[in-house]
Amino acid sequence: MLGSILRTRELVKSFGGVRAVxxxxxxxxxxxxxxxxxxxxxxxxxxxxxxxxxxxxxxGKIFFDGTEITGYPPHEVFRLGVARTFQIPQPFRKLTVLENLLVTQPGNPGEGFIKSLRRGRWKKFEQESVEKAFRILRLLNLDHLWDQEAEKLSGGQMKLLEVGKTLMAGAKLLIMDEPIAGVNPALAHEIFETFTRLRDEIGITLFLVEHRLDIALRYTDYVYVMATGSIIAEGGPAEVVYDPKVIEAYLGE
Ligand SMILES: Nc1ncnc2c1ncn2[C@@H]1O[C@H](COP(=O)(O)OP(=O)(O)OP(=O)(O)O)[C@@H](O)[C@H]1O
Ligand SMILES: [Mg+2]
Structure with missing residues (x-):
C-alpha cells in the first residue's frame, strides 16, 4: 500500500459568513x-x-509529498509538482503539438530552442526533451498529431495536450476541476482511459472533481464526498454511491 502524496488536515476557508470548506x-x-x-x-x-x-x-495544514505547503503561493506549489489544468485549454495556437510541450520543459532556453529544432541542429538537452515529449504524446494518443498546429486540435485533444504540458513540466499530482464537462460520452470515456494509463504507466496521481459520476466513477480508485463544506463520506466508488448520507446530500440539491 502506497502512502499519500497529498494530505490536508482540518482545512477551513470562509467567505464572509459562509464556511465553504x-x-x-x-x-x-x-x-x-x-x-x-x-x-x-x-x-x-x-x-x-x-x-x-x-x-x-x-x-489547518496542507502537505504534499512529505513537505508542508500551507500558505505557499501557486507557483511554488506548481514547482513542487502539483499541476492544475483548467476547463478551457490555452495552448500556443500557432505552435505545433510537439512545440507546445517543448516550450514547457523547465530550463529550456526559450524561443531560440524552437528555432534550433526547426533548423534540425539538436543539442543533447534538446534531443532528450524531444524524446520525453514523444513519450508523453504516445501515452496521450497525440503522437500522430505532433506536427499539427495546436489550433487544429479538437477540444478533447486540446485538453489532453494541456495535460501533456503539465507532465512535461514534471507534475506528480494532477488536479482537474470537471475535466469532462461538455465532452461527449465516447470522448469522455477516452479521456478517463487516458488518465488511468497515465496512472498505471508513469505513476501520476490524479485528483479530480467531476459531476458526471456515471462515467467517472468506473475509473476511480477512491472517492471523497463533500456536502456544505465537509467530507460526509469516503471509500471505494461502489460503497460510496449507496451510502444513505450521500444519496440524501444529492437529493437535497
Ligand atoms: N470567491 C468566493 N467568494 C464568496 N463566496 C464564495 C467564493 N467561492 C466560493 N464561494 C461560496 O463557497 C461555497 C462553495 O463553493 P464552491 O465553488 O467551492 O463549490 P463547488 O462544490 O465547487 O460547486 P460546483 O459543483 O457548483 O462547482 C458556495 O456557497 C459558494 O457560493
Ligand atoms: Mg466547482
Missing part, C-alpha cells in the same frame, strides 16, 4: 485516481483552490 482532512494516495464529488456549492472548487495555493486557509 469546513475542517476538511483528506489523504490522496500516491498513484491513485481519486475523485472529489458533491452537490453544487459544496466546496469542491474552494478545496482545490486551497490545495493549489490560490487561497490561503483560515485554519
Amino acid at each position: 469546513d475542517r476538511v482532512s483528506i489523504d490522496v494516495r500516491q498513484k491513485s485516481l481519486t475523485m472529489l464529488i458533491g452537490p453544487n456549492g459544496s466546496g469542491k472548487t474552494t478545496l482545490i483552490n486551497l490545495v493549489t495555493g490560490v487561497y490561503r486557509p483560515d485554519h
Whole structure:
C-alpha cells in the first residue's frame, strides 16, 4: 500500500459568513485516481483552490509529498509538482503539438530552442526533451498529431495536450476541476482511459472533481464526498454511491 502524496488536515476557508470548506482532512494516495464529488456549492472548487495555493486557509495544514505547503503561493506549489489544468485549454495556437510541450520543459532556453529544432541542429538537452515529449504524446494518443498546429486540435485533444504540458513540466499530482464537462460520452470515456494509463504507466496521481459520476466513477480508485463544506463520506466508488448520507446530500440539491 502506497502512502499519500497529498494530505490536508482540518482545512477551513470562509467567505464572509459562509464556511465553504469546513475542517476538511483528506489523504490522496500516491498513484491513485481519486475523485472529489458533491452537490453544487459544496466546496469542491474552494478545496482545490486551497490545495493549489490560490487561497490561503483560515485554519489547518496542507502537505504534499512529505513537505508542508500551507500558505505557499501557486507557483511554488506548481514547482513542487502539483499541476492544475483548467476547463478551457490555452495552448500556443500557432505552435505545433510537439512545440507546445517543448516550450514547457523547465530550463529550456526559450524561443531560440524552437528555432534550433526547426533548423534540425539538436543539442543533447534538446534531443532528450524531444524524446520525453514523444513519450508523453504516445501515452496521450497525440503522437500522430505532433506536427499539427495546436489550433487544429479538437477540444478533447486540446485538453489532453494541456495535460501533456503539465507532465512535461514534471507534475506528480494532477488536479482537474470537471475535466469532462461538455465532452461527449465516447470522448469522455477516452479521456478517463487516458488518465488511468497515465496512472498505471508513469505513476501520476490524479485528483479530480467531476459531476458526471456515471462515467467517472468506473475509473476511480477512491472517492471523497463533500456536502456544505465537509467530507460526509469516503471509500471505494461502489460503497460510496449507496451510502444513505450521500444519496440524501444529492437529493437535497
Ligand atoms: N470567491 C468566493 N467568494 C464568496 N463566496 C464564495 C467564493 N467561492 C466560493 N464561494 C461560496 O463557497 C461555497 C462553495 O463553493 P464552491 O465553488 O467551492 O463549490 P463547488 O462544490 O465547487 O460547486 P460546483 O459543483 O457548483 O462547482 C458556495 O456557497 C459558494 O457560493
Ligand atoms: Mg466547482
